[in-house]
Amino acid sequence: MRARGGRSEPHGCVSFSRRAWLGARRCGVRLSIVLVILRKELVETLRDRRTFVSLVLLPMLLYPLFALLMSRMAGAEMETLEARASKVAVWGELSPEVSQALASAENKIEVLPWHGAPEPLRRDLEAGSIPPPTPAPHAPPGPPRKNSSTEGADAEAKAGAKNRDADRPDAAVALAARALVDAREAHAVLVPWRGFSEDLREGKAARVTIYYDSVWGDSDFAADRLDYALARARDRLLVSRESEKGLPEGFTSALEVTSRNVAPEERRVGKVLGTLMPMMLILMSLLGGFLRAADMTAGEKERGTMQTLLCAPLLPIEIITGKFLAVFVVSLFTALVNVASLGFTLRRILPGEMDVPFSAHALTFALLIPVTLLFSALFLAVAAFARDFKDAQNLLTPVYLPVMLLSMVTSLPGMELTLATSFVPVLNVALLIKAIYLGDVSPDLVLFTLGSSTLFAALTLVFAARVFEREDVLLGGRGSFRAVFSFERQKGGIPSLGFSLGAFAVILVVMFYASLLVEKTTNKTAQLAFTQLGLFFLPALAAIFVSGASMRETLGLRLPRPRALVGAVLAGLSGGAVVSAFATRLVPVPREFADKLGDALLLDGQPLWVLLVVIAVLPALCEETLFRGLLFSGLSRAGFVVALLASSLLFGLAHGSIYRLLPTFSLGLLLAYARHTTRSLLPGVVVHGLNNALAITVLAVRPAWLEKLLRDDQVPLGVGAAAALVLGLGVYLMREPRE
Structure with a gap:
């Protein structure tokens, strides 16, 4: 050490750096x-x-x-x-030549004469009081020129589709065709205008118009089929005319075909937004959680603060919960900012009549919540395996890229949210956001999407908790994914919370897709029996066996006291009336849905004893084994309240309809209470079986006295109050003192 300028410095350090800097300055880089x-x-x-x-x-x-x-x-x-035939409603009379062309087997067009045409509109069309739309003029050759006419067209395009539709002579036809196509009763509407056949016989140009919805893939495809079929008919007419002498006006066209896209401008804009926005919203919302998860795990290892945190008297579940909530809040705030920015941007660039409503943005934000839940936990768990921040980025990139690619699937033509896609993580939310912008949202599919996404998020959080239980991973060791997923059979007791949720998720997803395959069979009785036994009962028993848990403790295989069984009978006979009297008034069930459900439950006219076995006995045994056996036992490790609410909610979601969610959730609360207080599965089986048996008997027999009692297919409040007293007595009798 030597002093220089009053400071003590290492020998030669400053002089070396100064010489190197001076040399580099003289010689260059x-x-x-x-x-x-x-x-x-x-x-x-x-x-x-x-x-x-x-x-x-x-x-x-x-x-x-x-x-x-x-x-x-x-x-x-x-x-x-x-492969699917196009249903085309024909509002008018076609000539034999055109009818033959449409009926050709290769065209796959199903003609529906006057289907869905309002009676006043039909009279006007037959009388010829509605003039056909004027065909668009042919564009001149060469590049388009910017002049006053094109400027006027641009101004008209910005004015919106509503005013243009109202000003056109066939506005009434277009609106009626739009209503028919929106209801999915036909793929397109074909209107041969008055005098169609006469014009063809006289050698003139007969006018016909195609009305379709370009946003709906089936309708757009039907319009292409009609164009092709009419073109073939035109070619045949021209060949026949060539052999004739005298060529009247219209000879060279034969058929004057015009096409009208009846999709509202809002849906056309929504199609564009629904193709691009889901991917951008999901990716940008997850980006904040991506970086924070890497910093809270690998970053803390690199800074040495993770070891300090583990030395504190904290439980692993407390650490993972705090970090998870932090990542989730950051991701959620990022999602909120993205949705708000998108809303303000669209409000600025779109005309007033095409503005996306606030409810659409609010629902979009709500859909991003389960996605951020899922990936906040997943990013946190995967990043915990990294040794430093750079390593965390390398690990998280393979997770982030599939999300980007999967969300891009929404851009495929015809890709829509269905029952099958509502159980695919990320894709279901992206397709639902697309449906929101299109204004075509099904309540049941919203329920499936939110339910499945929340379930996947819960499973990912359980996985993250298992990762944070391994100190070798958190302290920077070379922990492996295989060690985290390793499974050891327990010896007796009830299944763990993570195993129960994981097994239930697997069973539910397999049940969902298998039921879609089973639906192709025509025997509904066999469908229900296979679903209950093969997809609920046997998988639940297999899962309990694989876990090593006690079958007796998990399923509550014990005989309750006689008074508890009496209470279960009273609850089973009165519970359905209470739910019908009160729950259905809170969430009214559409008459069409109730009629459709009733027809399905009757199983094509099967005898009453078959209905009781398939609708009452099998669900009572099989569903209770899964929901109040495997699932409830595992959830009870988190406390009775969690097990009560979570098992009942999943029980309601598994029935697959938003209109049945509240009634089945209410019934699930009763069944879970019976399972908890009696510590036996049998009372729940009795309640479940009697409730279903009473409902299916009433539905099949429909006694006259019951028709007089019901008001608008609802149980009167007075009857519901009396049934509630009986239900209360049954609940009291089922109550057993805890040891």
Whole structure:
């Protein structure tokens, strides 16, 4: 050490750095040194296996697989469209030549004469009081020119579709066709105008108009089919006219076909927004959680603060919960900012009549909540395996990229939210956001999407908790995913919370997709029996066996006291009346849905004893084994209130209808209470079976006295109050003192 300028410095340090700086200034940057440093950094990067996988192997595998998936899905969608016949409502009289062309087997067009046409509109069309729309003039050759006419057209386009539809001569026809297509009763409407056949016989140009919805893939495809069929008919007419002498006006066209896109301007804009916005919203919302999860795990390891946190008297579940909530709040705030920014942007660039309503933005934000829940937990769990921040980015990139690619599937033509896609993580939310912008949202599909997304988020949170229970991972060791997923059978007792949720999720997803395949069979009785036994009962028993838990404790295989069974009988006979009297008034059930459900439960006219076995006995045994056996036992580790509410909510969601959610949730509360207080599965089986048996008997027999008692298919409040007293007595009798 030597003193220089009153300071003590290492020998030669300052003079060396000064000489190096002066040399570099005289000689310039030395390229050889730059190349050496470049080589060193590249070698270290390529030596890192995870970096090599993220930079090289992942893109080489992911993009070809994604392209193959997209092409297969697009091809499957096109094959489905081509295999399905197009239902075309014909509002008018066609000539024999055109009718023959439409009826050709290769066109796959199902003609529905005057289907869905309002009676006043039909009279006007037959009388010829509605003039046909004027065909658009042919554009002159050459590039378009900017003049006053095109400026006027642009101004008209910005004015919105509502005013244009009202000003056109066939506005009444277009509005009626739009209503028919929106109701999915027909794919398109074909209007041959008055005098169609006479014009063809006289050699003139007969006018016909196609009304379709470009946003609906089936309708757009039907319009293409009609164009093709009418073109073939035109060719045949021209050939026949060539052999005639005298060529009247209209000879060269034969058929004057015009097409009207009846989709409102809002839906056309929504189609564009629904194709692009879901991907942007999901990716941007998850970006905040991506960075925070890496910093709260690998970043703390790098800074040495994770070890300090683990030395504190804290439980792993407390650590993971706090960090998870922090990542979730950041992701949720990012989602809120993105949705708000999108809303203000659309309000600024879209005309007033095409503005996206506030409710659509609010529902979009609500849909992003389960997505941020899912990936906040997943990012946190995966990033915990990283040794430093750079390693965390390498690990999280393979998780983030599939999310981006999966959300891009919404851009495929014809890709819509269905029962099958409502159980696919990320894709279901993206497709539901697309449906919101299109203004075509099904309440049942909203329920399926939110329910499945929340279930997947809960499973991911359980996975993250298991990761944070391993100190070798949190302290920077080389923990592996295999160790986290390792499973050891327990010895007796009830299943763990994570195992119960995981097994239930697997059973529910398998049940959902298997039931879609079973629906193709015509025997509804066999469908229900297979679903109950093969998808509820046997998988639940298999899961309990695999876990190593006690079958007796998990299912509550004990005989309750006689008074508890009497209470179960009273509750089973009165519970349905209480729910019908009160719950159905809070959430009214549409008459059409109730009639459709009633017809389905009658199983095509099966005898009453068959209905009692399939609708009452089997669900009581099989569903109670799964929901109040496997699921309730595992959830009870988190406390009775959690088990009561969570099992009842999942029981309601499993019935697959928003109109049945509140009644089945209410019944689930009663069944879960019976399971808890009697510590036996039998009272719940009795309540469940009697409730279903009473309902199916009333539905099948429909006694005259009951028809007089019911008011608008609802139980009167007085009867509901009396039934509530009986239910209260039954609940009291089922109550057993806890030991």
